[in-house]
Amino acid sequence: MSAASAIAPGETPVLECDGVTRLFRVKKGLFEAASILRAVDDVSFAVRKGEVLAIVGESGCGKTTLARMLLGLLPPSGGTIRFAGRPMEDVGRSEIAARVQPVFQDPYSSLNPRKTLGQIVGLPLAVHRIGTEAERRDRIARIMELVGLPSHLVHAYPNQLSGGQRQRVAIARALAIEPGIVVFDEPTSALDVSVQAQILNLLMELRRTLKLTYVFVSHDLAVVEHIADRVAVMYLGRLVELGDTGTIFEDPRHPYTETLLRSILTPDPSLGLPPGPTGGEFPDPLDPPSGCRFHPRCPKAMDLCGAVAPEAETDSPGLVECHLYNEESHDR
Amino acid sequence: MAGGLFANEFRVDAPAPGEIMRRRARSHVGFLAGSGFVLLVVLLAVFAPWVSPSDPFTQDLDARLLDPIWGKGGDWAHPLGTDSLGRDYLTRILFGARISLTIGFGAAIISGVVGSTIGIVGGYFGGRVDAFVMYLINVKLALPGILIALSLVSVFGGSLVALIAILGFLFWDRFAVVTRSVTQQVRGQEFVAAAEAVGASHARIVTREILPNVMSHIIVIASLEMAIAILVEAVLSFLGLGIQPPTPSWGLLISEGRNFMFFKPWLITLPGLALFFLVIAINLMGDGIRDITVPEGRAR
Amino acid sequence: MTGDDDTVLRVRDLCVDIPVPSGTLHAVRNVDLSAFRGRTLAIVGESGCGKTMTALAVMRLLPGRATLRAREIGLLDTDLRSVSDKAFSAIRGNRMAMIFQDPMTSLNPVYTIGDQLEEIYLRHRGSGRREARERAEYLLGRVGIVNPGARLGQFPHQLSGGLRQRAMIAMALMCDPALIVADEPTTALDVTVQAQVLHLLKDLQAEFDMALILITHDLGIVARIADRIAVMYAGRIVETGSSRQIFTAPTHPYTQGLIDCIPYPGKTERRTALGSIPGIVPSLIGDAPGCLFRNRCALAEERCRDGGNLERPVEDGHTYRCIHPVERLRGAAVPS
Numbered sequence: 001m002s003a004a005s006a007i008a009p010g011e012t013p014v015l016e017c018d019g020v021t022r023l024f025r026v027k028k029g030l031f032e033a034a035s036i037l038r039a040v041d042d043v044s045f046a047v048r049k050g051e052v053l054a055i056v057g058e059s060g061c062g063k064t065t066l067a068r069m070l071l072g073l074l075p076p077s078g079g080t081i082r083f084a085g086r087p088m089e090d091v092g093r094s095e096i097a098a099r100v101q102p103v104f105q106d107p108y109s110s111l112n113p114r115k116t117l118g119q120i121v122g123l124p125l126a127v128h129r130i131g132t133e134a135e136r137r138d139r140i141a142r143i144m145e146l147v148g149l150p151s152h153l154v155h156a157y158p159n160q161l162s163g164g165q166r167q168r169v170a171i172a173r174a175l176a177i178e179p180g181i182v183v184f185d186e187p188t189s190a191l192d193v194s195v196q197a198q199i200l201n202l203l204m205e206l207r208r209t210l211k212l213t214y215v216f217v218s219h220d221l222a223v224v225e226h227i228a229d230r231v232a233v234m235y236l237g238r239l240v241e242l243g244d245t246g247t248i249f250e251d252p253r254h255p256y257t258e259t260l261l262r263s264i265l266t267p268d269p270s271l272g273l274p275p276g277p278t279g280g281e282f283p284d285p286l287d288p289p290s291g292c293r294f295h296p297r298c299p300k301a302m303d304l305c306g307a308v309a310p311e312a313e314t315d316s317p318g319l320v321e322c323h324l325y326n327e328e329s330h331d332r
Numbered sequence: 333m334a335g336g337l338f339a340n341e342f343r344v345d346a347p348a349p350g351e352i353m354r355r356r357a358r359s360h361v362g363f364l365a366g367s368g369f370v371l372l373v374v375l376l377a378v379f380a381p382w383v384s385p386s387d388p389f390t391q392d393l394d395a396r397l398l399d400p401i402w403g404k405g406g407d408w409a410h411p412l413g414t415d416s417l418g419r420d421y422l423t424r425i426l427f428g429a430r431i432s433l434t435i436g437f438g439a440a441i442i443s444g445v446v447g448s449t450i451g452i453v454g455g456y457f458g459g460r461v462d463a464f465v466m467y468l469i470n471v472k473l474a475l476p477g478i479l480i481a482l483s484l485v486s487v488f489g490g491s492l493v494a495l496i497a498i499l500g501f502l503f504w505d506r507f508a509v510v511t512r513s514v515t516q517q518v519r520g521q522e523f524v525a526a527a528e529a530v531g532a533s534h535a536r537i538v539t540r541e542i543l544p545n546v547m548s549h550i551i552v553i554a555s556l557e558m559a560i561a562i563l564v565e566a567v568l569s570f571l572g573l574g575i576q577p578p579t580p581s582w583g584l585l586i587s588e589g590r591n592f593m594f595f596k597p598w599l600i601t602l603p604g605l606a607l608f609f610l611v612i613a614i615n616l617m618g619d620g621i622r623d624i625t626v627p628e629g630r631a632r
Numbered sequence: 633m634t635g636d637d638d639t640v641l642r643v644r645d646l647c648v649d650i651p652v653p654s655g656t657l658h659a660v661r662n663v664d665l666s667a668f669r670g671r672t673l674a675i676v677g678e679s680g681c682g683k684t685m686t687a688l689a690v691m692r693l694l695p696g697r698a699t700l701r702a703r704e705i706g707l708l709d710t711d712l713r714s715v716s717d718k719a720f721s722a723i724r725g726n727r728m729a730m731i732f733q734d735p736m737t738s739l740n741p742v743y744t745i746g747d748q749l750e751e752i753y754l755r756h757r758g759s760g761r762r763e764a765r766e767r768a769e770y771l772l773g774r775v776g777i778v779n780p781g782a783r784l785g786q787f788p789h790q791l792s793g794g795l796r797q798r799a800m801i802a803m804a805l806m807c808d809p810a811l812i813v814a815d816e817p818t819t820a821l822d823v824t825v826q827a828q829v830l831h832l833l834k835d836l837q838a839e840f841d842m843a844l845i846l847i848t849h850d851l852g853i854v855a856r857i858a859d860r861i862a863v864m865y866a867g868r869i870v871e872t873g874s875s876r877q878i879f880t881a882p883t884h885p886y887t888q889g890l891i892d893c894i895p896y897p898g899k900t901e902r903r904t905a906l907g908s909i910p911g912i913v914p915s916l917i918g919d920a921p922g923c924l925f926r927n928r929c930a931l932a933e934e935r936c937r938d939g940g941n942l943e944r945p946v947e948d949g950h951t952y953r954c955i956h957p958v959e960r961l962r963g964a965a966v967p968s
Contacts, residue, residue, distance in 0.1 A: 265852030
C-alpha cells in the first residue's frame with residue numbers, strides 16, 4: 001500500500017504492516033451468536049531501522065493485538081507483515097524470533113516463577129542452540145551486566161527481585177539473541193515512577209549502544225513523547241494519525257490526537273485540570289460507529305463524518321485519517 | 333534493617349522458592365505427621381521380609397486365631413495374634429501394606445500421567461482440542477466408575493497388574509479437570525508468550541514452562557487419588573473380586589475376618605485401622621503439599 | 633477537639649504495624665494529616681510507601697493482623713479511636729466514604745447498581761426505598777451517567793470501567809459524607825476517561841462541600857487537583873505543603889527526585905536521560921532510626937543515620953524531614 005512505502009523513502013523498512021487486519025469472534029452470552037470484533041482494521045505503517053515508533057491509544061484500540069502480530073504470536077486475519085521486505089509467512093518462526101523480541105507489561109507474569117534468572121535469560125540461547133554451555137554462561141553474564149543486573153543474580157529466582165529488576169530480566173531475555181527489533185508492550189506502566197525513569201533511561205541507552213529499533217506500545221503519552229521518534233495513534237482498531245513526535249505533540253491534526261494530548265497531566269500546579277473531553281463513552285468495539293469511528297466523541301464532527309469513513313491521507317508530516325484533511329471527500 | 337548508608341541496590345532478601353517451601357514444610361504439622369506416617373509405612377512395607385516376625389503364608393493349624401498380646405493368652409511370638417489358618421497377623425498386615433502401597437502408587441502414577449497429559453493438552457492448545465478433551469472428561473464423569481471397575485475386574489481377574497491398570501485408567505478425570513484449568517491460567521501468563529516469541533516448540537513450552545507450574549497440583553491430586561485407589565482396592569478385595577487369597581491384602585484380610593467378627597473382632601479392626609490411618613496420613617500429606625506449594629503472593 | 637473550623641479530619645501520630653514472620657513491618661510511621669472542608673489533600677508516593685495503609689487506617693479497614701496507634705483520629709467532633717466497631721460501621725459510608733482503584737472488585741457482581749446504592753442509604757438513613765431510589769437516580773445522573781433510571785437496574789459487568797467508577801462515586805455520595813477518601817480512583821481508567829472522572833470529583837467536592845483525600849502515585853494528577861500535598865516515603869510523610877510549594881520549591885531530596893523522574897512534555901528534553909532515584913525502597917521491617925531515604929539519596933552523609941526524622945518548616949504550611957534541604961542540590965556545588 002502506498003501509505004507504507006511513502007513514509008520510508010529510500011531504504012527498505014525493517015518491519016512493515018500492509019493493510020493488517022485482525023478479527024476475533026466474540027461470544028457475548030451462551031446463546032447469542034458470535035459477533036466479529038475488528039481489533040485491528042486495515043493498518044499500514046513501516047518501521048525504519050533504528051527508530052523508536054510508539055503506538056498509542058486507549059484500551060481496546062488494538063495496540064496490544066497489533067504488537068502480538070508484529071511478534072508473530074498471532075497471525076493477521078488479513079494483510080501482510082514484512083520483515084525487511086519479506087512477508088512473515090516466508091520468514092519462519094525461528095527467524096522471526098531472531099529478528100524481533102518482546103518485553104511485556106507485567107514483570108510478575110512475564111518471568112516463569114520456577115526458573116532462575118540464568119535459565120530465563122538463557123532461554124533464547126537454549127532454544128536456538130547458540131554456543132556451548134560455557135559460552136552461554138558468558139553471554140548471559142554479559143547481557144545481565146548490560147541491563148544493570150549483577151551477575152551473582154543468575155541463580156536467583158524472580159520472586160527475589162523487585163518489579164524494576166524483573167523488568168530488567170525481561171529486557172535481558174529479549175536481548176539475548178541480539179534481535180534487531182524489540183517490541184515493548186507497556187513496559188513501564190506497572191512500575192513506580194522512580195523505577196520507570198531507570199528503565200526508560202536503560203532503554204534509551206541500550207538503543208544507542210546496540211543500534212536497536214523499538215516498537216513502543218503505550219498509553220502514557222508523556223513517556224512516549226520522551227522516548228519516541230515517531231508516534232502512531234490508534235482508535236478502535238484504526239490507525240488515525242502517524243507522524244514525527246514533535247509534529248504530533250506540537251501540531252496534532254486528528255481531533256482524537258488532540259483529545260489525547262489534552263488529557264496529559266503534566267505536573268504543573270498552575271494549570272489546573274484540562275477541560276474535560278467532550279462526547280460520552282468509549283463506544284462498544286463490537287458495534288463501532290458508522291463512518292468515522294471517532295465521530296460520536298469528536299468536537300469537530302460534521303454531517304459527513306457519521307456517514308462516510310474517511311480515507312487515510314499520507315503526506316509529508318505522516319498519515320492522518322480524518323475528513324478535515326481529506327479534500328476529496330468534501331468533493332465527493 | 334534499613335541497610336547500610338549506601339546499601340546494595342540488589343539485596344536478595346527474599347528466599348528462593350525451594351527454600352520457602354522447605355521452611356513451610358518444616359512448620360506444617362499436618363504435612364509432617366502425614367508424610368512421617370506414610371514414610372514409616374513405606375519403609376515397613378519395603379523391609380517387610382526382614383521386619384516381620386514370620387512368613388505371611390506359613391500356616392500353623394495348631395496356633396489358629398490366637399489373640400494379640402493384649403488379649404487372653406497373647407504371646408510375643410505373634411504380637412497381633414494369628415488368623416484362622418494360624419498365619420501371623422502382624423506379618424500379614426505388613427505384607428498387606430505392600431499391596432496397598434503398590435496399588436496406590438501404581439494407580440496414581442498411571443492416572444496422573446493419563447489425566448495430566450489430557451488436561452494439559454486441552455488447556456494448552458484450546459479450541460477444538462480442548463472441546464474434545466472436555467468431551468472425554470464429560471464422558472468419563474458420566475460413567476459409574478466403581479461399577480466399571482467391578483465388571484472389568486471380574487472379566488480380567490484380580491491380579492495386581494490388572495488392578496493397577498484398571499484403577500489407573502478409571503481415575504484420571506480429576507487430574508484432567510484440574511491440570512486443564514491450571515494450564516489455561518499458566519498459558520495466559522506473559523512468560524509463555526515470551527517463550528513463544530523466542531521460537532520455542534510446543535513440546536518445550538509444555539514441558540519446561542508449563543509443567544513445572546502445574547506439577548504441584550498434580551502431586552496434590554496424586555496423593556488424593558492414591559488414597560482412593562487404596563480404598564477401592566480394599567473394597568474390591570473385600571468383595572472377593574480383587575487380590576486373590578492367599579495374598580495378604582487389607583481388604584481381603586477384613587473379608588476373611590468377617591466370619592469371626594463377633595468373637596475375634598481384631599481380625600477386622602486391625603487391618604481396618606491400618607487402612608484408615610494410611611488413608612488419613614496420605615490425605616494429610618496431600619493437604620500439606622497444597623499449603624506448602626501455594627505460590628508466593630506478589631512482592632510488596 | 634472542636635468542630636468550629638473547617639477541619640473535617642485530623643490525624644496525629646498515626647502508626648500502623650503489621651506482624652510478619654521476620655518481625656514487625658512498620659507500614660505507617662507517625663503520620664500527621666488534616667483534611668479541610670472543600671479542600672483536597674493528596675497523599676502521593678510510590679508503592680509500599682504506606683499511603684493506602686494510611687487511608688485504610690482512617691477508614692478502619694486495615695487487614696486483620698495490622699495494629700493501629702494514634703494520638704488522634706478525629707472526624708469532625710468524633711474521636712474515631714474510641715468508636716466501637718459496630719458504631720464505626722454507621723460512620724463509614726455515611727459520614728465518610730471511600731472510593732477504590734478497581735470499581736469492578738469493589739462492586740458486588742450479583743446485585744444491581746441500584747440495589748447497591750440504595751442499600752447504603754437505607755442502612756444509614758433508614759428511610760423508605762422510594763426516597764433511596766430517587767436519590768440514587770439523582771446521583772447517577774449527577775455523576776454524568778446518561779439515562780440513570782435504566783442504569784439502576786443493571787449489573788456492574790454491564791457498565792464500562794469509566795461508568796463503574798462514576799457509579800462508585802455516586803455510591804460514595806449517597807449519604808452526603810463530609811469526607812471522601814479516593815485511593816487511586818483513576819489508575820485503572822483510560823487517560824481521556826481519567827480527565828473526566830477527575831473533573832467530576834472536583835466539581836462534586838465543591839457542590840457537596842466535602843473534604844477529599846486523594847491517594848495516588850501520579851504527580852500529574854496531584855499537581856492539577858490538590859490543594860495540599862503530603863509526600864510519603866517508607867511509611868513517613870517526608871514533605872508536606874501546598875501544591876505550589878511542593879512543585880515549585882521541593883525541599884526533600886526524595887520529592888525533588890520524584891519530580892525529576894517524570895517525563896514532562898515540553899520541558900524535559902526528548903530522548904535525554906531522565907532524573908532517576910537509584911536503588912530500591914528499604915525494608916520496612918524492624919526499627920529504623922534516621923532517615924530512611926539515605927541509601928538512595930545523593931546528599932546522604934553519616935549524620936543521616938540518626939538525624940533527619942525531625943519535621944522542619946520551610947515556610948508557613950510547608951514542612952520537610954531532612955537535615956539538608958535540597959537547595960544544595962539545585963546549587964552549583966553538588967557533593968560527589
